[in-house]
Amino acid sequence: MADQPARTRIRTAVVGTGGIVTGAHLPAIAAHLDELELVAAVDIDQARLDAFHATATAIDGIGPVTGHTDLATMLATERPELVLLGTPPSLHHQQALAALAAGAWVWAEKPLCLTLAEFDDIAAAEGDDTGHGPYAAVVAQHRYGSGTTHARRLxxxxxxxxxxxxxxxxxWYRDTDYYAVDWRGRWATEGGGPTMGHGIHQTDLLLHLLGDWTEIRALAGRLVHDIESEDVSTALVRFADGTIATVVNSVLSPDQVSRIRIDCDDATVELTHLYGHTNDDWRYTPRPGIDEDRVTQWRTNPDNTPSSHAAQLAGIIDAFRAGTRPPGSGDDARRTIELNAALYKAAFTGRPVHAGEITAGDPYYTAMHGNHPDWAPAPATEEQQ
Structure with missing residues (x-):
């Protein structure tokens, strides 16, 4: 049999060259150089762009990476097929729309966008599910790793x-220096506090494991930091199958932890970690009387893949090759944004919110603060304008 021709690598670009792209996206790309060709990087800061270029091209297998300070120019000249967004959250909406319009698939850091309205804009710009995209997906790396796959199956x-x-x-814990970065803690640029910027990963994982939610009640507070958004939130969530969950998001907690615990009829499954997990971070505790062979099966996982950007990127690549909707996109991704919008609405209005309630015309559809007088930013004065 004649040798098959080598498969053309997917032309890939990164937008933003700060810590998350250099520390997470670049290693993920490097892990998939048989499938991806990094052709371009975009950043408005030339010095940061130059530093990224030096770091990227020092990796064996990454060739010349063209630097750009303008996204539109990069899209027009480089024609990437996959664009990774690692910019501040307020930029994702317009940057995703621009990349989709250029025919590129998008993989964006969380949150994909700041509101349900923005999400629906992005969804409307995607290709339909009968074609080959382009599609936009959000980074949700905690879903990807053998521990999650095993627990979800069980x-x-x-x-x-x-x-x-x-x-x-x-x-988690974030000090005042963290909020000295001007886009943090502001509704228009971060979309919210720890509910949107930190806890969204664990909330997304909870939904990934348990499925659709139906009702939420919540509280939120601005207890320590002088910011627009909350620095702590708590919620009670009812799921479609009847499961009742608590959700806690905080940046005021010196003993930092990320945790998911699900108590089932026969066992408790628990994940305890901080920023990523392996099989060793998952624990299965049976109720009394459970057969030991069954418990051994729960605790035995033949694969040991850590959660990571690289693990999720493998799924993005597979979907691109197949022309199918990628993981972390569509209704599955929208569900997480909707839960957060509902959490804010429940906290700020003091009443329960149901899935599907927040639609066009609802103030929480276009702003996570819902224009609530105690939470919406004050109008700019003439001097500020």
Whole structure:
């Protein structure tokens, strides 16, 4: 049989060359150089762009990377097929629309956008599900890793019994210097506080494991930091299968931890980590009387893939090759944004919010603060304008 021709690598570009791109996206690309060709990088800061170029081209297998300070110019001249967005959250909406219009698939850091209205804009700009894209997906790396895959299968097949009670915890610590960065803690640029900027990863993982939610009640506070958004939020969430969960998001917690716990009829499954997990971070505790062979199966995972950007990027590449919607996109990604919008609405209005309630015309559809007088930013004065 004649040798098959080498498959053309996917022309890839990064937008933003700060810490998250250099520290997470670039290693993910490097792990998939058989599939990806990094052709361009965009940053308005020339010095940062030059530093990224030096770091990237020092990696074996990454060839010349053309630097640009303008996204539109890069899209027109480089014609990337996949664009990775690692810019501040307020820029994702317009940058995703520009990349999709140029025919490129998009993989954006969380959050993909700041509101449900922006998400629906992006969804309207995608290719339909009968074609080959382009599509926009969000980084949700905690879904990807063998521990999550194993736990999700056990939950979906009923091996652990029906889920009843869950806990989702993102209790981190951020000091005043963290909020000295001008786009942080502001609704227009970050979209919210730890609910949107930190806890969204764990909340997304909870939804990935348990499925659709139906109702939420919540509280939020601005307890320490002098910012527009909250610095702590808590919620009670009811899922479609009846499971009741607590969700806690904080940047006030010196003992930092990320945790998911789901109590099922036959066992508790728990993940405890901080910024990423392996199989060793998952624990299965059976109820009394469970057969040891069954417990051994729960605790045995033949794969040991850590959660990572590289693990999710493998799924993006597979979807691109197949011309199918990628993981972390579409209704699945929207569900997480909707839950956060509902959390804010429930916290600020003091009443329960149901899935599907926030639609066009609802103030929480176009702004996470919902124009609530205690939370919306004050109008700019003439001097500020």
């Amino acid at each position: 939950l979906a097949t009923g091996e652990l019994g029906a889920p009843r009670v869950a806990h989702c915890q993102t209790t």
